Amino acid sequence: MAEEFTVTPWEVKGRVDYEKLVKIFGTEFIGEELFKKIEALAGELHVLLRRRVFFSHRDLDLVLEDYEGGRGFFLYTGRGPSGPMHIGHIIPFILTRWLQEKFRANVYIMITDDEKYFDEPGMSLSEVKKWAYENTLDIIAVGFDPDRTFIFHDIEYIGKLYPMAVKVAKRINFNTARAVFGFTGSTNIGLIFYPALQVVPTFFEKKRCLIPAAIDQDPYWRIQRDIAESMGYYKTAALHSKFMPPLTGLEGKMSSSKPETAIFLHDDPKTVRYKIMKYAFSGGQPTIELHRKLGGNPEIDISFQWLHIYFEPDDVKLKKIEEEYRGGKMLTGELKEYLVEKLNNFLEEHRSRREQARELIKIIMYNGELARKMWKEGPWSPEDLE
């Protein structure tokens, strides 16, 4: 029986069949050759690529050609600041930072305070601004280059965004926006306008833009690809990740509104241990005896999957864990303890960099080389706005 699943930008349900999804969305798998080319150009392959967490793309081949040809490219990603960030939120930023370092590319990060204000009925502007600040600290903690990175909050940066947003908005009608974003008659007119703003940073440079993000976000960029060339810009390229599965099992994705499904960047070591022990779905057997005899199933074991996705970057060690778990030598409890330690190390380091981010925020948002240019000169020439 075929398993049912749903993937839209606003819902991920069931166990995703990525083969099928790539066909439905019309994206392309990253083939072995393309992975090799990235490795050759970057000197190595990031764990998120090696493990095929990022697995699909649009025009990534053209991005690499542009790089080789000396034209370069730039990176764009974002965050809707509606609450605290969890492990799943930070994954695309980790790869983005690596791409920045290896390809010496500028990174633009849009914090969509307006979108989240429109989208969350009970949320006040001051709340969304508070989360915009907190999330910005978490993103900076990932380690972006302060002179090649510009993080901006929509409401504050609107003066520079809007002149291009009107050009974009004129080219998107309600029917199109409704089809892509799932709008209805009761959607507020702020949220209906927002897709125009979302497109704008893909035009920040007259180079190809590459957007690393989970694959459910792809439909948003189809609008950009429909209108970009008629506006004199490149269709944006994209690099798609699978979903990091929630603690509770392989179906769906982590959700901030269900804390048992996620590890938050602010979870303390005890909370992390408690959540993993209590909620992380296990591929092990019901009793130790049976486990020793039959072994565990790493394919459905969330602790193993998280190690696989990012938290055990050493391929040899991961292989060993897989074999020992599958062979029944490693118990579920031991596997979980292993993940807990990896997670807590990661989070401890993250939080220490997050403290330093309080200083860096002024540079990355206002005073760094790229930020200063984006505020003073702005992204547009007079001809761009004709």
Next chain:
Amino acid sequence: MAEEFTVTPWEVKGRVDYEKLVKIFGTEFIGEELFKKIEALAGELHVLLRRRVFFSHRDLDLVLEDYEGGRGFFLYTGRGPSGPMHIGHIIPFILTRWLQEKFRANVYIMITDDEKYFDEPGMSLSEVKKWAYENTLDIIAVGFDPDRTFIFHDIEYIGKLYPMAVKVAKRINFNTARAVFGFTGSTNIGLIFYPALQVVPTFFEKKRCLIPAAIDQDPYWRIQRDIAESMGYYKTAALHSKFMPPLTGLEGKMSSSKPETAIFLHDDPKTVRYKIMKYAFSGGQPTIELHRKLGGNPEIDISFQWLHIYFEPDDVKLKKIEEEYRGGKMLTGELKEYLVEKLNNFLEEHRSRREQARELIKIIMYNGELARKMWKEGPWSPEDLE
């Protein structure tokens, strides 16, 4: 037989029955008492009020109470810069200027370059910006107080408008906007968002806002009146005018796309004479003999109606013209010559003030007392944006 007419913000068709319109729109006639109160407070009654061109209102009584109570009020109006302005466009600005002088009120004038760019399929951003500049000169030529008036172009001033626009936009859903503005699935998402921006200036001061405009614009402000109090502001007040009839007769309104219906502010004396002689619908008789015998009908004569509306402010002279025309003593040609002279005097004076406006534009948009405050401090306190 009842005459058919249509009045929506985007269409005026047929001969308007203003009694009916006031009932349908749910506005109120300005009663004799209210006119007397304006006269008492202002020391006189402007010709546009005396002639009942402005005839309907919402909350004008409360505006005057606020004025008497020392709380004051402010004025807000605007212009969509899609082309040259005609006589009909300038009328509301003339009354607004008078109200400013008599009630010492601040005036905010929104030049909706974004809206017109969204609304006119073939128009480029540079064209709409050109018209924004040209129209601003015409508006300044009306004679606003440079230190109490702030004219702003949406795209340029968006940085200050947007933080409040997001609060407004969250409170307007697509169904509401569609009903009021006539949107369809093929309306672009910029135009759908625009109503949120249109509301924002009604919150520029923590006083009651008064909007002088033709009555077809009233539905736009119902949205403001629905949400204002829940946001801690006053419902906006409005002062409604009848339509200045097109040259071609009493039906519909002047249209820039049909030059024979309108006198433009840039029309030279010869063009004015030609248009009035050729197109101004006459209430006279087919032959001089018949006219001398039966007399003309000033009720349907556009030349007389234009004199009545604004261009012969002297009540005694107007009365005399009416009697002579009705009595057959004054011929259509003579009536037209009278109007031509009045119009050309008005336009000559307008154009000379328009030349001075080239200097004033910097003051009214950037450096005047009010403009400086609107750019430096901006219209909002931190509490307004929570």
